[in-house]
Amino acid sequence: MTRRRPQSRGSQRLAAGGHGRAGAAGTRELAADEVRWTCSSVGRSSTAPGPSRLLGQPRAIAALRTGLELYAAGYNVFVSGLMGSGRTSIVRHLLEEMKPSCRLGLDHVFVHNFREPNKPRLISLPRGQADRFRERMAELVGELREALRRSLGSARHRQTRQLMQQELERRRARLLAALRREARKQGFAVVEAEEGGEPRLDLQPLLGDAAQSPAEWEAAVAAGRVSPAKRAKLRRAREALLERIDGLSAFLDRTLRRFQRELQTADRAAADAALQHELAEFLAEWPQPSVAAHVEELRRALVRDLARWAAPDSPPGEESLHEGTARLEDLAVLVVKCARGDACPVIVEPNPTYASLFGTIERVAESSGSELRRIHPGALLRADGGYLVLRWTDIAQEPGVWQHLKRALRSGLLEVREFDPSAGTTAGALQPAPIPLDVKVVMIGEPGAYEQLAQEDPQFPHLFKVHAEFDSTLPNTPENRRRYADFLDWLARSEDVPRFAPDANAAVVEHGARFAGRQDKLTTCFGELADVARESAHFARAAGATLVHRPHVEQALQQRAWRIGLARDRMEQAIAQGYLLIATSGKAMGQVNGLTVVEDGVSRFGKVVRITAATGPAAEGGADLISIEREADLSGPIHDKGVLVLRGFLTAMLGRDRPLALAATLGFEQLYGGLDGDSASCAELFALLSSLADVPLEQGIAVTGSMNQRGEVQAVGGVDEKIEGFYRACRARRLNGKQGVLIPEANARDLMLEPELVDAVARGRFRIWTFSAVLDGLELLTGMLASEVLSRARRRLDGFRRGIEKGRG
Numbered sequence: 001m002t003r004r005r006p007q008s009r010g011s012q013r014l015a016a017g018g019h020g021r022a023g024a025a026g027t028r029e030l031a032a033d034e035v036r037w038t039c040s041s042v043g044r045s046s047t048a049p050g051p052s053r054l055l056g057q058p059r060a061i062a063a064l065r066t067g068l069e070l071y072a073a074g075y076n077v078f079v080s081g082l083m084g085s086g087r088t089s090i091v092r093h094l095l096e097e098m099k100p101s102c103r104l105g106l107d108h109v110f111v112h113n114f115r116e117p118n119k120p121r122l123i124s125l126p127r128g129q130a131d132r133f134r135e136r137m138a139e140l141v142g143e144l145r146e147a148l149r150r151s152l153g154s155a156r157h158r159q160t161r162q163l164m165q166q167e168l169e170r171r172r173a174r175l176l177a178a179l180r181r182e183a184r185k186q187g188f189a190v191v192e193a194e195e196g197g198e199p200r201l202d203l204q205p206l207l208g209d210a211a212q213s214p215a216e217w218e219a220a221v222a223a224g225r226v227s228p229a230k231r232a233k234l235r236r237a238r239e240a241l242l243e244r245i246d247g248l249s250a251f252l253d254r255t256l257r258r259f260q261r262e263l264q265t266a267d268r269a270a271a272d273a274a275l276q277h278e279l280a281e282f283l284a285e286w287p288q289p290s291v292a293a294h295v296e297e298l299r300r301a302l303v304r305d306l307a308r309w310a311a312p313d314s315p316p317g318e319e320s321l322h323e324g325t326a327r328l329e330d331l332a333v334l335v336v337k338c339a340r341g342d343a344c345p346v347i348v349e350p351n352p353t354y355a356s357l358f359g360t361i362e363r364v365a366e367s368s369g370s371e372l373r374r375i376h377p378g379a380l381l382r383a384d385g386g387y388l389v390l391r392w393t394d395i396a397q398e399p400g401v402w403q404h405l406k407r408a409l410r411s412g413l414l415e416v417r418e419f420d421p422s423a424g425t426t427a428g429a430l431q432p433a434p435i436p437l438d439v440k441v442v443m444i445g446e447p448g449a450y451e452q453l454a455q456e457d458p459q460f461p462h463l464f465k466v467h468a469e470f471d472s473t474l475p476n477t478p479e480n481r482r483r484y485a486d487f488l489d490w491l492a493r494s495e496d497v498p499r500f501a502p503d504a505n506a507a508v509v510e511h512g513a514r515f516a517g518r519q520d521k522l523t524t525c526f527g528e529l530a531d532v533a534r535e536s537a538h539f540a541r542a543a544g545a546t547l548v549h550r551p552h553v554e555q556a557l558q559q560r561a562w563r564i565g566l567a568r569d570r571m572e573q574a575i576a577q578g579y580l581l582i583a584t585s586g587k588a589m590g591q592v593n594g595l596t597v598v599e600d601g602v603s604r605f606g607k608v609v610r611i612t613a614a615t616g617p618a619a620e621g622g623a624d625l626i627s628i629e630r631e632a633d634l635s636g637p638i639h640d641k642g643v644l645v646l647r648g649f650l651t652a653m654l655g656r657d658r659p660l661a662l663a664a665t666l667g668f669e670q671l672y673g674g675l676d677g678d679s680a681s682c683a684e685l686f687a688l689l690s691s692l693a694d695v696p697l698e699q700g701i702a703v704t705g706s707m708n709q710r711g712e713v714q715a716v717g718g719v720d721e722k723i724e725g726f727y728r729a730c731r732a733r734r735l736n737g738k739q740g741v742l743i744p745e746a747n748a749r750d751l752m753l754e755p756e757l758v759d760a761v762a763r764g765r766f767r768i769w770t771f772s773a774v775l776d777g778l779e780l781l782t783g784m785l786a787s788e789v790l791s792r793a794r795r796r797l798d799g800f801r802r803g804i805e806k807g808r809g
């Protein structure tokens with residue numbers, strides 16, 4: 001670790017208003033042992049620790065444990081941390097380690113709703129009983145059908161029906177006999193005929209004692225055997241008799257319908273008695289009120305539809321012509337949740353679409369079989385009574401999922417519906433009853449996601465009251481280094497790869513410090529560490545080694561850097577061949593080498609960028625500082641802020657008494673992509689002062705650092721990559737021992753440079769300086785006192801002002 005030096009002379013000068021004697025001694029050159037921290041051997045613990053011990057983040061672990069164990073409304077958990085830290089696996093392992101108690105819920109089944117067929121009824125049962133209930137219902141169907149057939153086919157019931165039938169026939173016979181006697185007196189015979197396939201009564205005139213058909217009667221009339229008077233009399237009598245026949249037919253129809261109702265009532269009474277006897281035993285086994293309500297509806301439906309259920313020659317599954325009648329499919333039971341043991345369910349849903357999360361209802365062209373078979377519940381119900389692990393980025397990408405998830409968590413009810421993804425709403429006629437839901441959701445998100453969601457959605461913090469925030473780094477302590485060793489040992493045992501020797505553990509720890517970007521920190525991106533470990537084990541195995549040692553880890557890191565280093569190498573070649581105009585030696589006016597970091601999603605490396613400045617008098621004595629990148633919409637807000645801070649510093653240093661009268665432009669040469677960040681503000685200031693004071697700058701020294709309006713240098717990110725980027729550029733052109741990088745003093749303790757660069761520093765072939773005040777850096781790059789550079793700048797500005805005043809005169 002590096003020590004902070006006392007306040008520099010440049011800082012003292014700034015505090016005194018920018019005056020006083022300056023010297024390059026305000027900067028500090030780092031030794032080789034300061035630019036990389038080296039770890040000694042690291043051994044693992046004597047006993048294998050659990051996941052919570054491996055993580056070493058007590059604040060986040062405590063929050064996670066609280067959220068998992070506290071059952072109250074809204075105590076769902078939001079876990080945030082860096083991508084690649086293995087958060088999903090960590091949460092799963094923590095759940096296994098903590099073994100939190102969970103409120104194991106009831107079983108749930110759907111049954112047919114005989115009153116509203118499109119709204120299946122929900123029945124909740126004791127845990128583990130759903131499958132048995134389904135089997136028992138299937139047995140009950142056969143028992144009920146057999147009981148119906150026995151009751152309706154019994155000798156007593158058949159005798160009752162027969163007596164009722166005989167009484168109806170006797171009554172009909174008496175009425176017909178009376179009608180026939182009256183018709184014979186009037187000269188007619190009553191005959192039975194068919195009309196439209198239906199039986200009916202008709203009259204035929206008598207000629208003598210013989211009834212005459214219409215053709216025979218017409219022939220007798222034509223032959224004169226029937227007088228006109230008799231014919232007229234018979235016609236009048238026929239009309240009167242037909243009225244009596246119509247009345248009798250209507251009476252017989254009413255009597256028949258009444259008789260059929262009486263038969264039906266008798267059948268239903270007998271069937272109801274048989275059903276109640278059978279169902280009483282079933283209800284004693286299943287005393288739940290919801291079961292009793294369903295059984296009562298079932299009994300009524302069966303009584304209404306006795307013909308198909310009791311007749312031996314009527315298949316019970318065929319469709320009924322009467323609305324409200326029961327089908328065999330309607331007696332099916334759909335088990336939507338059945339407990340399998342007492343283990344707490346932990347469901348990790350990697351693809352939380354609406355269907356996979358809430359369930360869906362299958363669309364069919366036409367009804368075939370039970371409608372219940374179309375219902376398919378999802379992960380929320382599988383996690384009922386336990387824990388559901390989701391990723392926020394997946395939830396946010398699915399239309400409608402977040403809104404419906406909030407509704408389910410608020411209400412504690414799960415509604416299984418068809419979902420229309422184009423409209424983002426539910427649809428469909430089939431609407432099963434809501435299912436009670438008791439689930440704890442563990443949502444995994446990125447850093448800052450919780451705060452953003454809380455601002456955008458006021459309901460969010462009430463639904464996720466626990467925020468388990470995993471830090472991206474750990475302190476670089478012996479205890480945490482041992483955690484790394486324990487993690488590597490756990491990984492080796494889990495994946496059956498060679499185990500790690502203490503020196504290999506140390507090498508991975510160093511990589512963890514470099515990945516964290518600090519000597520005193522270690523990354524918690526365990527996914528990155530696991531990949532390095534796997535590749536190191538691969539090289540160890542290829543070499544026939546039984547243990548992984550430091551050379552294997554170094555080989556793995558070198559191979560990784562080479563695999564993803566194509567863009568970086570092309571950049572280095574472009575500098576070596578002169579396609580990118582970068583000077584790594586000599587001096588130049590208004591020009592300095594700045595440093596940026598390029599990230600393409602796979603690799604991350606430093607890039608050298610020439611920063612240039614041009615200055616001249618401003619119109620009307622004002623000041624105008626133009627950033628070419630800002631004018632071209634190539635810069636972000638943080639970079640633009642850095643330019644404005646630079647302008648404030650210039651005003652404080654050079655325009656305190658009089659207007660600056662300066663027009664200046666700043667540009668990043670041959671940079672055509674986006675640009676953001678303020679880490680180049682110090683380099684921009686040096687280029688600007690160099691142009692204004694006509695003082696050349698060393699081109700063999702690259703600069704990175706952010707500044708404030710008081711000229712104090714602030715820490716920046718990506719220091720390792722930036723230094724290594726300029727080192728490669730100098731190496732491509734030839735190292736001369738005078739080249740190096742100027743970085744903020746605050747970043748001195750962050751350095752974890754590559755071994756090759758550390759060796760170059762040790763041999764004096766490359767140098768690294770730190771500074772805490774911009775004037776100290778100015779002296780290093782110009783080789784002059786900062787006061788002299790500022791005096792030249794003031795004289796130049798005075799000349800600008802005189803020229804402006806002369807132009808006005």
